[in-house]
Amino acid sequence: MTFTRRDRDRRLTVRLLVVATGLVLAGCSYRGTSTELYQPSPTLAVADDRGETIYRRDCAWCHGSEGGGTARGPSVIEGLNGPASIDFYVSTGRMPLNDPSEPAEPSGPSYTPSEIRDIVRYTTTLGAAGPEIPEVHPEEGAIGLGAELYQENCAACHSTTAVGGVLAAESDALARSRIAPGLQEVGSRQITEAMLIGPGTMPVFGAESFDEEDYNSIVAYVEYLQDPDDNGGAPLGHTGPVTEGAVGWIVGLGATLFLIRWIGTRVGEE
């Protein structure tokens, strides 16, 4: 069998392709191992208590089996941590994180309400003694008082219309400390818990700031802002003069300019 030059070239190409594919695959698997997270097998952590089971399986590898924290996550038993904070972090979907370097952002909760209750109960046995899960009755609050308190204490960060805002933080700060999230989706219990524990860069609004009526009123007003009296047409995102200016130029002036172009002529046109 004789090889032509072309055959040799082709074989070389094939070999190069094989090597390259191998390299790519190796790279992928390398990436895979580096981000593949340590997840203790559930069977190791079986316990009578469902809360304990979940905690050992989903939380302990970052927060430590005694809750005292690891290099991957802070302590969940010190400071203000307690039923309210565990409930807040888990029920807003901030926890469990998949990756310690990810920001803890609100998303859908990963557990059912009864599972969350069990996790809370279990972490209390570890010694988390912060605020209890609050009882919230927005219908007992005075929405006018809530409006005043909200404007005074919360609007500067979360925006007057609760669509969220930015905080002046450097870029190397955690992503979540740069943004005060919009409060459009959050439930009444979580609103109160947020005030009690002050997640992230949010200040704590504890018993020394507000009484029961204040909490109920603020929650009532935030819930109102989630679906306000939207008189006057499309709300344009409730962001104020910026979107209004854009609509004024694009829709308003745009339509009138279109009109004059229509009734007018241009050079060379009669």
Place this chain on the structure above:
Amino acid sequence: MLKKVARWIDNRLGTSAFTQDALNKVFPDHWSFMVGEIALYAFVVLIVTGIFLSFFFDASTSQSVYDGSYAPLVGVEVSDAYKSTLEISLDVRAGLVMRQTHHWAALVFVAAIVVHLCRIFFTGAFRSPRELNWIIGITLLILAIFNGFTGYSLPDDLLSGTGLRIAYSIALSVPLLGTWMGFLIFGGEFPADQIISRLLVTHIMIVPALIIGLLTAHLALLWRQKHTQFPEPGRTEHNVVGSKLWPTYAAKSLGLFFGVFAILVLMGGLFQINPIWLYGPFEPQQVSSPAQPDWYLGWVDGALRLFPAVELRAFGFEIPNPFYPGVLLPGVTFLALYAWPFLEQAFTHDREPHNLLDRPRDRPMRTALGATTLAFYTVMFIASSSDLIAKWFTVSVLDLVRVFQVLVILIPPAVGWATYRLMKALAGSGAPRLTEMPLSALTHPNGRGNGAFPHQERGRDAHAGGATAGDDGDGRSAARTGGDGALPAQRIDDRE
């Protein structure tokens, strides 16, 4: 009977000759000449809706407990100004659509003035003999912006209070006079009780009266000096080609009026603007967030955000920081605008009267300077929403401000340079308009003579032309139909 009355009036006042003249007056048909009319009609809408609002607005800052129909504020202390605005918005029949139409009309009013200004600038319509009307126009722009701001401040809600607080700190920053000026304008230390009633008088009497007076002068001068027009075959320095006021142009203009009215009222009905019930009443210890002014002051807000936090001393005085972006920048801006026709005359030594317009490409340097300036203000304008942009893109707002501080210096010259190249290329290519310019013209900006559009070269100095009309003997202008086209033309008597 009607005829008799008309004759009776005419015998005493001699109005028919004037009316005849007026009805025959010729208006150019180019669409861009109607931008100013948009502003005019938006102003009419502002007056009509404004009168309606003034029936219900109460400019007092005396406080009382709200017990109206808006449940979330029941039991809250509010000022009468805020309360009456709430009532207009939620209780007065058609109140909200009037209020919103008024606000949208204000945004479109200033926007149309700015576009009109650009049209005048880029076509050189401000040149002799129209410098005076340019000055009046700039004054109208300032008054429009000022009246917009006073109106934005009237409802006494949290957002407008935040705006007033910024205005107060800008007033205070003026060296020597600042404190005195702040007290004089506000009638005391911020938030002074009298400010809303003072704003109201300014907003509904003083400034509108000035605007009406200047607008009349603006139009009278336009009437007297007659329109400019684009250079085209048949259009010369001495005629105006277009439609006669009666019936063609009157019909167009009336149609435009109804159109502008309809668009603004539709916006007032379809898009929410400034929902002050959500913003809540003004409280001295609170600020709203995000807090932006209406768009026409966005550039000042942007400048306040971008100006570095330095305290400079001048003439032995400590000059507070807001002075530079808040007072000096607008001052220089408007001074430069006022001075532009004279600056240009000084540079080009061209003091001749001009009735034929420049196309932007005919004066690439002017066009490039204008584009540079627009880019500068646009970057500052965008920087005014830095907080919203930072949120939308989840970047650090401090970083973003730094980026804008660089962009505001880099972008304008880049835009100016690109515009200059583009205008040169366009002029060189001889293409009738930008969209028809071959791309190759960009790489050979001076490559005339591809010969594709030879007729364009004629336009600028076309003197002959069939549409020119003659003098009818008594020195008054007469409109006639030109020889080759159906276009009526009017002789310009600007040197009588």
